[in-house]
Amino acid sequence: MADGKRLGIGIIGTGNISSAYLKAMLGRDGLPGFPVLDVKGLADMRPEIAEARAGEFGLRAMSIEAMLADPEVALIVNLTIPRAHVEVGLRALAAGKHVYSEKPLGVAFAEGKELVETARAKGLRVGSAPDTFLGGAHQQARAVVDSGVLGQLVGGTAFMMIPGHESWHPDPAFYYDIGGGPMLDMGPYYITDLVNLLGPVTRVAAMSSTSRLERTITSAPKRGDVVPVKIATHITGSMGFASGVIVQVAMSFDVAGHKHTPLEIYGTEASLIVPDPNHFGGTVEIKKVGREEPWNEVPVDTPYAAGNYRSLGVADMAEAILEDRPHRANGDLALHVLEVMEAFEAASREGRTVDISTRPERPAALAG
Structure with a gap:
């Protein structure tokens, strides 16, 4: 190249x-x-x-x-x-x-x-x-979606819920300051991958909360320091896509643990599990319609799946x-994702559905 x-x-x-x-x-x-x-x-x-x-x-x-x-x-x-x-x-x-x-x-x-x-x-x-949406697992998931095997695309879920960063990060204060929070910190991975899979978002509805106004750092070197919390730390809502798909979202720094998979895409003929979009690889699984149909792993034969690229x-x-x-x-894609993330805050604050103005092109699939 x-x-x-x-x-x-x-x-x-x-x-x-x-x-x-x-x-x-x-x-x-x-x-x-x-x-x-x-x-x-x-x-x-x-x-x-x-x-x-x-x-x-x-x-x-x-x-x-x-x-x-x-x-x-x-x-x-x-x-x-x-x-x-x-x-x-x-x-x-x-x-x-x-x-x-x-x-x-x-x-x-x-x-x-x-x-x-x-x-x-x-x-x-x-x-x-x-x-990370260019990683092998996510490009393989993209190939599954593009193949049409899922049937008519209907919905999806995106879950990133953790206790926060104060137990491991050496200087976690900025995660709880303006410009931080679970949506701006981790939302880019999830929303970007969803745009890669489904195309642009057209509307957002949301609710949010802040469970604690202070966080105590338990990691070195600032163990014991108290950090003020200036942002929402638990955000839930839905994204409506131009394709008609509706995806439920939960981003949190307040949850001890959960069993939801990071990303799932639902169609009328099959459902797809997409691995953690904070990584390039992972396991892609598909389940076709039918009570007895099992979840089957989709072989990942695309590049950039085995490593932190x-x-x-x-x-x-x-x-x-x-x-x-x-x-x-590109910048148009990142700007769209930023508008969507900001819309979660506006939708929660104002109690309304927020329309998204940007319409980036879906990124081209990454050739092997």
């Missing part, structure tokens, strides 16, 4: 998630790597963090200003905290760089729209995580730039 050409990239934000990106990009922990990505340097507002991460991977640390001025850097991978995604993205666009952001695209639809429209006006591209979307975007074709984890 891309005839052996490479695209220069720079990474801004070298916290926890940057390690997973770099392992996938460079080919560590048994991963093959993405040769199209030529990592030119790492930057962070805390230079010592960038230096440490650069040393870990044998790369060059540099200032954000130097990275944005570097003519060899064509694409900025923005791994900063959610509230900084749009600010950093706009700086990258102003410097003439394409930008790929960690999820979510922004913390509000209006700012995400500004980012996408600014890029379009400048002839630049925006991409955004999650890219975090940065697959960056690689697809880089190849798309070099090949002058659309990229899959």
Whole structure:
């Protein structure tokens, strides 16, 4: 792909998630790597963090200003905290760089729209995580849906319910601040995968609650610190899709445990279980109509199923730039997902069904 050409990239934000990106990009922990990505340097507002991460991977640390001025850097991978995604993205666009952001695209639809429209006006591209929908299990599920074996698509479910992050994350406060919460944190994985499977969303209805106004951190190094909770931590509702499918949703940081599968798609002829959209692989299962029909595993024969390929979307975007074709984890898709997530909050607050204005194209299936 891309005839052996490479695209220069720079990474801004070298916290926890940057390690997973770099392992996938460079080919560590048994991963093959993405040769199209030529990592030119790492930057962070805390230079010592960038230096440490650069040393870990044998790369060059540099200032954000130097990275944005570097003519060899064509694409900025923005791994900063959610509230900084749009600010950093706009700086990258102003410097003439394409930008790929960690999820979510922004913390509000209006700012995400500004980012996408600014890029379009400048002839630049925006991409955004999650890219897990490009993983082998999710592309296999997509192939099942596209085959028509499910019959007329009717409904689905999406469940992500956990106790929260304060028991394991080294610095979980931002999960409970504006821009955090279960919907903005984990919703992108579920909603993006559902758009990949079913097409765009047209309306949202929802209710939400906040069970506790404070959380006590039990993980190191901030064990014992008390974190204020500024967002809804339990969100339920429904999404109506342009295809006519209705999907029930529950996203929570308040639940001790549950037995729901992450994603299910229902048709008149069969039902489909889709694995955790926070991962690239997993087990896909199908059950056809009939009381005695069993659940059968669907063999996954698509690539990128056995490993953490975090940065697959960056690689697809880089190849798309070099090949002058659309990229899959694109800004229009991420903006749509952001509008849908924001609609859950508005629908809950206002007690009404919220219409969705954006209509992105369903991403092209990933060829083997």
